[in-house]
Amino acid sequence: MTPPPTLLTLEDYRKYSERNLVKLARDYYESGAEQEETLRRNVSAFDRLLIRPRCLRSVAKIDTSVEWLPGKKVPFPVGIAPTAFQKMATKDGELSTVRGAAASKSIMICSSWSTTSIEDIGKEAKIVGAVLWFQLYVYKDRKVTEELIHRAERAGVEALVLTVDTPVLGRRMKDTYNKFSLPSHLKFANFEGNTQEKMPEGGKGESGFMQYVSSQIDPSLDWNTLQWIRTKTKLPVIVKGVMRGDDALLALSNGVDGIIVSNHGGRQMDSCIATIEALPDVLRAVDKRIPVWMDGGVRNGRDILKAVALGARGVFVGRPVLWGLATA
Numbered sequence: 001m002t003p004p005p006t007l008l009t010l011e012d013y014r015k016y017s018e019r020n021l022v023k024l025a026r027d028y029y030e031s032g033a034e035q036e037e038t039l040r041r042n043v044s045a046f047d048r049l050l051i052r053p054r055c056l057r058s059v060a061k062i063d064t065s066v067e068w069l070p071g072k073k074v075p076f077p078v079g080i081a082p083t084a085f086q087k088m089a090t091k092d093g094e095l096s097t098v099r100g101a102a103a104s105k106s107i108m109i110c111s112s113w114s115t116t117s118i119e120d121i122g123k124e125a126k127i128v129g130a131v132l133w134f135q136l137y138v139y140k141d142r143k144v145t146e147e148l149i150h151r152a153e154r155a156g157v158e159a160l161v162l163t164v165d166t167p168v169l170g171r172r173m174k175d176t177y178n179k180f181s182l183p184s185h186l187k188f189a190n191f192e193g194n195t196q197e198k199m200p201e202g203g204k205g206e207s208g209f210m211q212y213v214s215s216q217i218d219p220s221l222d223w224n225t226l227q228w229i230r231t232k233t234k235l236p237v238i239v240k241g242v243m244r245g246d247d248a249l250l251a252l253s254n255g256v257d258g259i260i261v262s263n264h265g266g267r268q269m270d271s272c273i274a275t276i277e278a279l280p281d282v283l284r285a286v287d288k289r290i291p292v293w294m295d296g297g298v299r300n301g302r303d304i305l306k307a308v309a310l311g312a313r314g315v316f317v318g319r320p321v322l323w324g325l326a327t328a
């Protein structure tokens with residue numbers, strides 16, 4: 001195999017990864033919902049925020065470490081956002097990510113919809129010394145979600161992340177044109193042997209993915225669901241997908257341990273504000289009572305600085321990790 005050219009920026013990785021991804025996977029990873037306004041805005045809103053640099057502040061020694069959750073320090077404020085189906089990017093999929101998380105001492109949030117089971121990811125995390133959080137989707141059959149919570153606990157995850165922006169699946173046009181379905185050699189590894197294991201084939205103007213979500217995922221997700229989850233676990237519960245201060249206050253009054261400001265990388269509701277634009281409202285409402293992170297459109301070190309300068313505890317990145325996986 002020819003060695004990759006010098007890869008310096010995330011854009012270099014994005015471009016280079018394209019050659020290793022089949023169209024179906026590339027479109028699934030890159031897509032936003034509908035006309036992809038929010039997808040673009042997440043990135044461009046960072047460009048409208050400019051830095052006013054300080055001077056004569058010694059940078060001979062710099063410490064970028066931060067307390068991610070009480071008592072849990074990380075060396076720099078970047079975590080790995082949950083992304084589904086990582087084996088479409090590279091053979092080892094989520095196992096490569098967990099190794100990367102350990103090497104960079106970053107926290108990996110595992111998707112409910114991984115192509116490696118949470119047990120196998122947990123085993124690898126112990127070997128390489130990575131910290132895992134687990135992201136939850138709530139199934140119509142609550143027993144499926146409850147079982148997943150307990151399996152994640154046994155696998156050693158340190159927090160649960162409830163994604164609250166996906167009661168239904170956003171319409172991603174490319175996935176609909178491609179009739180996106182998970183390639184037949186891959187599976188929802190957390191549901192092996194269950195009816196939730198396979199995605200139907202696409203057809204009738206719908207992706208197989210859309211059919212799977214409408215048949216399995218509970219669209220009645222609300223604050224009661226969060227309370228129900230809290231009765232099932234003692235782990236910290238973080239909500240991902242809050243975009244407003246009033247919802248952040250509701251999250252606080254429902255006892256959450258942290259908030260990730262997110263619009264799902266522009267993949268759910270189009271015509272939304274960018275996450276970096278939503279961040280100040282959420283931070284004001286929370287007023288430092290719990291940690292607030294953000295994700296969406298982070299594409300360089302200055303973007304991280306901007307989010308942290310506004311008051312975020314740190315950022316999570318989604319697509320850039322997939323580009324890295326597909327480049328390896």
Ligand SMILES: Cc1cc2nc3c(=O)[nH]c(=O)nc-3n(C[C@H](O)[C@H](O)[C@H](O)COP(=O)(O)O)c2cc1C
Binds near residue numbers: 263266298320
């Ligand atoms: C291909 C792909 C799959 C994703 N899968 C999940 C998922 O399983 N669970 C989840 O909560 N978010 C998922 N997300 C959303 C990410 O966690 C994150 O919010 C988003 O990617 C951040 O935007 P960025 O890609 O610009 O960094 C996914 C995003 C992408 C691009």
Ligand SMILES: CCCCCCC(=O)C(=O)O
Binds near residue numbers: 113
């Ligand atoms: C209930 C919606 C599930 C979406 C799962 C994967 C994902 O988050 C994404 O493709 O985006």
